[in-house]
Amino acid sequence: MSAPRPRWRQSVGRVVRQLDYGAGHRWLELDVRPPFALPRPGQFLQVVLPPIASPVLLPRPMSVAGATRLRRVPGQGGGLRLGFLYAPVGLGTLALAGLGAGDEVEVLGPLGRGYPLDEPGTPVLIAGGRGVAPLLFAADALAARPRAGGRVRRPVMLFGARDRAHLVGLADAHRRLAALRGRLHVCTDDGSLGPKAHVVTLLERVAPTLRGPVVLYACGPHAMLKAVARWALARGVRAWLAMESVMACGTGVCRGCPLPRSAAARKAFDPSRTPSLHGNREWAMCCTEGPVFEAGELDWERIE
Ligand SMILES: Cc1cc2nc3c(=O)[nH]c(=O)nc-3n(C[C@H](O)[C@H](O)[C@H](O)COP(=O)(O)OP(=O)(O)OC[C@H]3O[C@@H](n4cnc5c(N)ncnc54)[C@H](O)[C@@H]3O)c2cc1C
Numbered sequence: 001m002s003a004p005r006p007r008w009r010q011s012v013g014r015v016v017r018q019l020d021y022g023a024g025h026r027w028l029e030l031d032v033r034p035p036f037a038l039p040r041p042g043q044f045l046q047v048v049l050p051p052i053a054s055p056v057l058l059p060r061p062m063s064v065a066g067a068t069r070l071r072r073v074p075g076q077g078g079g080l081r082l083g084f085l086y087a088p089v090g091l092g093t094l095a096l097a098g099l100g101a102g103d104e105v106e107v108l109g110p111l112g113r114g115y116p117l118d119e120p121g122t123p124v125l126i127a128g129g130r131g132v133a134p135l136l137f138a139a140d141a142l143a144a145r146p147r148a149g150g151r152v153r154r155p156v157m158l159f160g161a162r163d164r165a166h167l168v169g170l171a172d173a174h175r176r177l178a179a180l181r182g183r184l185h186v187c188t189d190d191g192s193l194g195p196k197a198h199v200v201t202l203l204e205r206v207a208p209t210l211r212g213p214v215v216l217y218a219c220g221p222h223a224m225l226k227a228v229a230r231w232a233l234a235r236g237v238r239a240w241l242a243m244e245s246v247m248a249c250g251t252g253v254c255r256g257c258p259l260p261r262s263a264a265a266r267k268a269f270d271p272s273r274t275p276s277l278h279g280n281r282e283w284a285m286c287c288t289e290g291p292v293f294e295a296g297e298l299d300w301e302r303i304e
């Protein structure tokens with residue numbers, strides 16, 4: 001079987017609004033013109049900043065943190081309203097923060113592989129700092145997908161950050177988990193909210209209290225994802241982790257975003273099934289084969 005055909009498109013995103021989201025983070029909403037496929041949680045867009053607003057040539061990848069379909073207006077078509085949570089830290093994101101309502105950016109997407117949210121088991125969403133972005137969207141998607149019999153799966157979210165202020169989007173996470181009758185547990189490195197603990201310590205405490213098998217969906221700094229992956233691999237627990245890498249094309253062509261495959265993934269490698277151009281046995285391209293990887297697919301010893 002060959003790799004599925006990519007569904008991404010280039011389109012225009014019009015800024016609806018930008019809000020302060022705490023600890024210097026921003027919440028951005030873009031209305032994206034059709035045709036543009038509805039993203040899945042874990043997928044991302046490449047945002048191309050207008051040259052007049054920014055000295056940045058390459059697009060910046062952004063995880064989708066929320067998506068709603070806009071009503072179809074006769075003659076104008078429908079579209080999507082997409083939400084993003086970002087930190088203005090460098091040239092690209094500072095330029096993005098300078099855009100106001102009505103400004104336009106080019107967008108490419110939806111890109112990459114999202115979280116497989118239909119995996120059996122209790123979903124445990126594990127977020128580190130701004131890594132909460134795709135997991136807010138995952139909580140929405142779980143709420144929108146009742147199982148047979150109309151039952152909604154009740155997820156658990158574990159949310160960690162360096163301090164209380166960096167639990168960005170905590171109120172949103174609370175709201176979305178409450179709608180699902182799910183549980184939210186927080187921890188901080190300095191103990192300013194929740195236990196003074198690492199999110200994996202929280203996982204260790206919470207996992208035995210959950211029903212049946214658990215399936216982990218995580219996003220955050222690579223050090224956190226490494227710890228989650230090792231925890232899961234040691235216990236035979238399925239875990240899906242959203243990775244980041246420096247990206248130029250976002251479509252598997254430039255080879256700029258390699259992540260090392262595990263020995264098992266190198267052995268199982270089949271070039272006809274990889275979505276990256278020609279594929280590579282040693283390296284997986286984060287943009288097309290990820291950004292969501294299963295724990296056993298990557299060599300965590302070689303990931304920084
Ligand atoms: C798949 C994917 C999804 C992503 N999703 C998001 C998202 O949802 N929200 C988001 O904010 N970012 C996200 N990023 C990261 C984002 O694309 C940018 O790389 C990052 O925000 C910095 O871009 P910049 O142009 O502002 O900084 P650059 O000009 O590229 O870097 C300038 C300086 O900032 C430093 N820097 C870069 N990133 C960070 C950081 N995160 N924290 C502190 N310093 C940093 C660099 O080391 C450098 O010194 C994602 C990346 C990938 C690959």
Ligand code: FES
Binds near residue numbers: 247249256286287
């Ligand atoms: S960003 Fe070009 S191959 Fe991934």
